[in-house]
Amino acid sequence: xxxxxxxxxxxxxxxxxxxxxxxxxxxxxxxxxxxxxxxxxxxxxxxxxxxxxxxxxxxxxxxxxxxxxxxxxxxxxxxxxxxxxxxxxxxxxxxxxxxxxxxxxxxxxxxxxxxxxxxxxxxxxxxxxxxxxxxxxxxxxxxxxxxxxxxxxxxxxxxxxxxxxx
Amino acid sequence: xxxxxxxxxxxxxxxxxxxxxxxxxxxxxxxxxxxxxxxxxxxxxxxxxxxxxxxxxxxxxxxxxxxxxxxxxxxxxxxxxxxxxxxxxxxxxxxxxxxxxxxxxxxxxxxxxxxxxxxxxxxxxxxxxxxxxxxxxxxxxxxxxxxxxxxxxxxxxxxxxxxxxxxxxxxxxxxxxx
Numbered sequence: 498x499x500x501x502x503x504x505x506x507x508x509x510x511x512x513x514x515x516x517x518x519x520x521x522x523x524x525x526x527x528x529x530x531x532x533x534x535x536x537x538x539x540x541x542x543x544x545x546x547x548x549x550x551x552x553x554x555x556x557x558x559x560x561x562x563x564x565x566x567x568x569x570x571x572x573x574x575x576x577x578x579x580x581x582x583x584x585x586x587x588x589x590x591x592x593x594x595x596x597x598x599x600x601x602x603x604x605x606x607x608x609x610x611x612x613x614x615x616x617x618x619x620x621x622x623x624x625x626x627x628x629x630x631x632x633x634x635x636x637x638x639x640x641x642x643x644x645x646x647x648x649x650x651x652x653x654x655x656x657x658x659x660x661x662x663x
Numbered sequence: 664x665x666x667x668x669x670x671x672x673x674x675x676x677x678x679x680x681x682x683x684x685x686x687x688x689x690x691x692x693x694x695x696x697x698x699x700x701x702x703x704x705x706x707x708x709x710x711x712x713x714x715x716x717x718x719x720x721x722x723x724x725x726x727x728x729x730x731x732x733x734x735x736x737x738x739x740x741x742x743x744x745x746x747x748x749x750x751x752x753x754x755x756x757x758x759x760x761x762x763x764x765x766x767x768x769x770x771x772x773x774x775x776x777x778x779x780x781x782x783x784x785x786x787x788x789x790x791x792x793x794x795x796x797x798x799x800x801x802x803x804x805x806x807x808x809x810x811x812x813x814x815x816x817x818x819x820x821x822x823x824x825x826x827x828x829x830x831x832x833x834x835x836x837x838x839x840x841x
Contacts, residue, residue, distance in 0.1 A: 550730065553727065553730075553732065553741060553745075553756075553757050554732060555731065555732065561731075569730075574730065575758060575780070575782070575841060576730065576755075576756035576757060576758045576841045577730040577756070578755065578756050602755045605841075606755070662756075663755070663756055663841045
């Protein structure tokens with residue numbers, strides 16, 4: 498596992514946040530996980546996503562260029578598998594969603610989570626390791642490692658970029 | 664059916680079924696509006712038609728590169744080939760896809776050897792027309808250009824392409840896959 502803090506310089510980070518906050522950036526309602534994998538009651542199984550890249554197609558050219566590209570430029574990506582923005586709104590308590598992997602491509606692939614904002618949510622891994630949500634932090638790990646995200650209670654929402662690649 | 668293993672050199676004739684093959688031919692070979700772009704260096708290395716001989720060039724059409732579909736033709740080609748790749752290869756993602764056209768020359772010319780990527784991966788060369796050009800892998804393996812043939816190999820192994828002496832041009836589509 499590799500944790501990279503201050504991935505973007507201040508100017509680039511602000512540009513990314515500007516795009517993320519833009520009212521023109523649309524969000525789609527989505528399950529956090531399939532209900533079989535989800536730890537909690539179905540009423541909590543809701544987040545908002547913005548699909549950027551999936552199956553070799555760009556679904557959001559603007560987010561691809563203005564959000565994904567500056568972050569992707571900081572790491573070596575041979576082939577992107579998928580990328581999306583996740584927004585989990587604030588909850589009354591911290592809820593761990595459920596251990597999962599993002600796909601079944603195995604350990605040759607890498608999963609990345611970039612944290613846009615600082616909050617008391619976190620990513621927890623199957624070995625118990627916790628990576629806190631710190632703005633401008635990127636965590637990279639082998640895609641076969643199970644992990645879970647959480648809600649947060651101290652900000653309006655928890656914003657992350659989720660990417661998977663070779 | 665057993666899948667092609669990484670590092671194996673395998674060619675498969677009649678790779679596309681008839682309707683797909685006609686669709687691809689109509690898209691590329693019989694389409695005067697299919698755009699191709701001059702490439703003065705075939706390998707992207709030191710070679711150049713301005714230095715090594717006027718024959719030493721190619722025309723290309725990038726379909727997909729750096730995770731970006733770059734061609735309006737990408738979807739048609741992707742939709743035909745990707746499901747087939749999933750049958751023949753244990754591949755999960757596309758690195759690059761491009762179409763090449765190599766010129767006629769009075770004598771057969773071989774381009775410089777090169778690797779597509781330094782890491783081991785799947786390469787797929789689809790031959791669009793039959794001619795006396797070929798793909799050379801390493802020093803000794805030659806795969807002839809036969810229409811509707813697919814060649815799988817590892818393009819981190821040095822390889823090269825050629826011109827043709829018995830057709831107006833030599834066309835293929837190259838894919839790099841992980």
